[in-house]
Amino acid sequence: MNPDYTKYTLVELYDVKDNIDKECYPERYDLLLNEIRKREKNPENKPEPRKLINKKDKAYLKIFLMFLCIPFFSWQLINAYKYGVIHSKNDHVLHLNSDPIGFYVVVLIHASCLVIALNTVFKGLSAK
Known part of the structure; x- marks a missing residue:
């Protein structure tokens, strides 16, 4: 053959x-x-190159990855609220008392990422 x-x-x-x-x-x-x-x-x-991931699988993968991000950002924000401490890049710890501007900037970034992840998951699940 x-x-x-x-x-x-x-x-x-x-x-x-x-x-x-x-x-x-x-x-x-x-x-x-x-x-x-x-x-x-x-x-x-010449034929089209073969795609490893089709659009449907790509959408599911995106939803799955965002679904994994939700607990991480939620946990970070809950700890920031409870203890006044949040972690940023390179394991840098920001305290609400010592660096309030940096603390709130990182909280805002984490909250934005959480909203984007939630939006992606719910929009993707409602489209299915």
Whole structure:
């Protein structure tokens, strides 16, 4: 059974050409060379590259990732409210008493990220 070289991209065809055993598979090699010649003469007829993730799976992945972000940002904001402490980049701890502006900026950033994550999840779930 011969592979269907019409579904391969030109780069993949060249790769197969470099790695095929011409002596064991002379028929496949001839088919491969014919397909390469055909593609080189008509470059506009090349097939679309294969996509690893389709749009539906991409949407589900996005919802899943946002769903994972919700507990993190919620926990950070709850701790900021209860203890007056929030963590920022590089494990830097901001205290409400010592640096209120920095504290509120990071709280605002975390709250914005939480709202975006919630919006993404609920919008994605309602569309399904």
